[in-house]
Amino acid sequence: xxxxxxxxxxxxxxxxxxxxxxxxxxxxxxxxxxxxxxxxxxxxxxxxxxxxxxxxxxxxxxxxxxxxxxxxxxxxxxxxxxxxxxxxxxxxxxxxxxxxxxxxxxxxxxxxxxxxxxxxxxxxxxxxxxxxxxxxxxxxxxxxxxxxxxxxxxxxxxxxxxxxxxxxxxxxxxxxxxxxxxxxxxxxxxxxxxxxxxxxxxxxxxxxxxxxxxxxxxxxxxxxxxxxxxxxxxxxxxxxxxxxxxxxxxxxxxxxxxxxxxxxxxxxxxxxxxxxx
Amino acid sequence: xxxxxxxxxxxxxxxxxxxxxxxxxxxxxxxxxxxxxxxxxxxxxxxxxxxxxxxxxxxxxxxxxxxxxxxxxxxxxxxxxxxxxxxxxxxxxxxxxxxxxxxxxxxxxxxxxxxxxxxxxxxxxxxxxxxxxxxxxxxxxxxxxxxxxxxxxxxxxxxxxxxxxxxxxxxxxxxxxxxxxxxxxxxxxxxxxxxxxxxxxxxxxxxxxxxxxxxxxxxxxxxxxxxxxxxxxxxxxxxxxxxxx
Ligand SMILES: Nc1ncnc2c1ncn2[C@@H]1O[C@H](COP(=O)(O)OP(=O)(O)O)[C@@H](O)[C@H]1O
Ligand SMILES: [Mg+2]
Numbered sequence: 001x002x003x004x005x006x007x008x009x010x011x012x013x014x015x016x017x018x019x020x021x022x023x024x025x026x027x028x029x030x031x032x033x034x035x036x037x038x039x040x041x042x043x044x045x046x047x048x049x050x051x052x053x054x055x056x057x058x059x060x061x062x063x064x065x066x067x068x069x070x071x072x073x074x075x076x077x078x079x080x081x082x083x084x085x086x087x088x089x090x091x092x093x094x095x096x097x098x099x100x101x102x103x104x105x106x107x108x109x110x111x112x113x114x115x116x117x118x119x120x121x122x123x124x125x126x127x128x129x130x131x132x133x134x135x136x137x138x139x140x141x142x143x144x145x146x147x148x149x150x151x152x153x154x155x156x157x158x159x160x161x162x163x164x165x166x167x168x169x170x171x172x173x174x175x176x177x178x179x180x181x182x183x184x185x186x187x188x189x190x191x192x193x194x195x196x197x198x199x200x201x202x203x204x205x206x207x208x209x210x211x212x213x214x215x216x217x218x219x220x221x222x223x224x225x226x227x228x229x230x231x232x233x234x235x236x237x238x239x240x241x242x243x244x245x246x247x248x249x250x251x252x253x254x255x256x257x258x259x260x261x262x263x264x265x266x267x268x269x270x271x272x273x274x275x276x277x
Numbered sequence: 278x279x280x281x282x283x284x285x286x287x288x289x290x291x292x293x294x295x296x297x298x299x300x301x302x303x304x305x306x307x308x309x310x311x312x313x314x315x316x317x318x319x320x321x322x323x324x325x326x327x328x329x330x331x332x333x334x335x336x337x338x339x340x341x342x343x344x345x346x347x348x349x350x351x352x353x354x355x356x357x358x359x360x361x362x363x364x365x366x367x368x369x370x371x372x373x374x375x376x377x378x379x380x381x382x383x384x385x386x387x388x389x390x391x392x393x394x395x396x397x398x399x400x401x402x403x404x405x406x407x408x409x410x411x412x413x414x415x416x417x418x419x420x421x422x423x424x425x426x427x428x429x430x431x432x433x434x435x436x437x438x439x440x441x442x443x444x445x446x447x448x449x450x451x452x453x454x455x456x457x458x459x460x461x462x463x464x465x466x467x468x469x470x471x472x473x474x475x476x477x478x479x480x481x482x483x484x485x486x487x488x489x490x491x492x493x494x495x496x497x498x499x500x501x502x503x504x505x506x507x508x509x510x511x512x513x514x515x516x517x518x519x520x521x522x
Binding site: 171172174175176177178179180181185189190193194196268269270271272 | 334335336351352353355357359361362363364372373374399400401415419
């Protein structure tokens with residue numbers, strides 16, 4: 001048995017340098033991209049055959065060309081920056097508020113009584129339904145857009161971080177106390193690290209919610225931003241530009257998620273799944 | 278300090294009563310421990326061993342009518358290692374210690390428990406025995422005058438437990454903390470301690486010195502005799518003892 005295994009390894013050994021030079025591509029990893037690719041090709045073929053009218057949906061080739069044009073002309077980067085600015089400001093306000101409220105409610109009984117009940121009530125409200133009120137309160141400038149993003153991102157952060165803080169293993173708290181941590185030390189070394197994983201899950205939800213808020217917010221009389229680009233294209237029946245806008249939204253969402261995941265891998269390197277994986 | 282008790286007591290408890298609802302777990306309990314002694318506390322499950330230990334550790338508030346004296350430096354090892362998963366092994370050892378030279382102190386303590394190579398490991402990668410040794414290092418690095426162990430080896434496999442027994446005795450000889458180990462394992466108590474206490478009905482029901490040189494062997498006639506005596510103190514019937522043997 002062991003001889004066999006040794007023999008097999010011996011036989012493989014000479015080919016190792018070759019393998020190092022030519023990394024073998026694992027085709028099975030790419031198999032899942034086959035069917036989307038086929039769909040796009042079918043779509044292109046149908047467009048070229050005149051089965052799909054451009055005003056219904058532009059051909060993939062047209063969309064690519066328009067995307068290139070929008071990038072080169074600087075129009076897309078300009079709108080992208082505006083949208084990014086809105087999401088970033090909204091997220092900063094929303095995540096900070098959500099985290100601060102979670103700390104207040106999570107770390108003190110009084111804080112919980114004051115903060116948690118209204119938060120639990122408010123969260124049942126679909127926040128996008130607040131758009132009309134926001135327009136009345138903040139007008140149609142940047143403020144209602146940023147406020148909507150902030151509102152959409154504050155709740156997921158609050159809910160998950162609060163639950164994380166309250167879910168800390170009491171045995172670890174006790175150990176911390178026995179070994180001389182004061183209240184501040186306990187919060188810093190036990191409570192916050194323990195709540196971080198669930199807080200980061202909340203952050204990912206918050207990002208998703210922030211993009212959704214942005215899409216809705218940019219329908220409010222915007223004069224710039226990806227949403228404006230899309231609305232403007234609608235008036236001229238430019239389905240190609242609309243799709244470019246949608247693709248940008250999708251890419252932004254994906255990159256934000258990837259960013260949080262990368263941060264998670266660093267900050268949560270201690271977790272058993274990551275340690276062993 | 279004005280009473281007539283001998284001064285060489287690191288721990289002294291008088292009239293400790295603990296109730297949970299109508300359940301009186303500790304009933305006017307008295308306990309004294311001499312400096313540097315190694316005492317085992319035996320008792321049935323639910324007899325209040327952990328409750329007593331937690332009071333000594335300051336984890337539960339001491340009842341106002343009880344008189345409890347423990348040294349300022351107390352360290353505990355629990356049945357579960359209770360390591361912070363987000364701190365490396367050495368950081369777990371120095372948790373709560375002031376910063377100066379903490380790393381060196383941790384390294385020394387880890388060397389003593391044979392974990393030098395694991396100083397930078399995450400707790401999730403440790404075996405049960407390694408985690409419990411880290412917990413011991415965390416307790417010892419504080420040079421406690423009182424070391425409290427609450428069934429620290431109960432969750433370990435038999436072989437690891439034997440190694441841990443030897444390790445604990447070594448550490449005790451070097452650092453000479455007054456040690457109180459809670460266990461429900463009669464053999465463990467007789468193997469390790471100078472004195473075995475049996476907790477029953479909320480009081481110390483038996484206080485038995487163990488006068489056997491170490492290392493002790495299970496086959497020793499005195500060991501067997503003491504083991505039988507303790508088992509009957511714990512209410513285990515003689516036939517059961519014979520059957521198990
Ligand atoms: N915090 C608590 N609240 C209510 N009952 C408790 C609490 N802690 C311990 N008890 C009860 O006290 C008794 C003794 O518990 P414990 O000291 O843990 O026993 P042992 O460690 O000897 O097994 C048990 O009946 C247990 O249910
Ligand atoms: Mg117990």
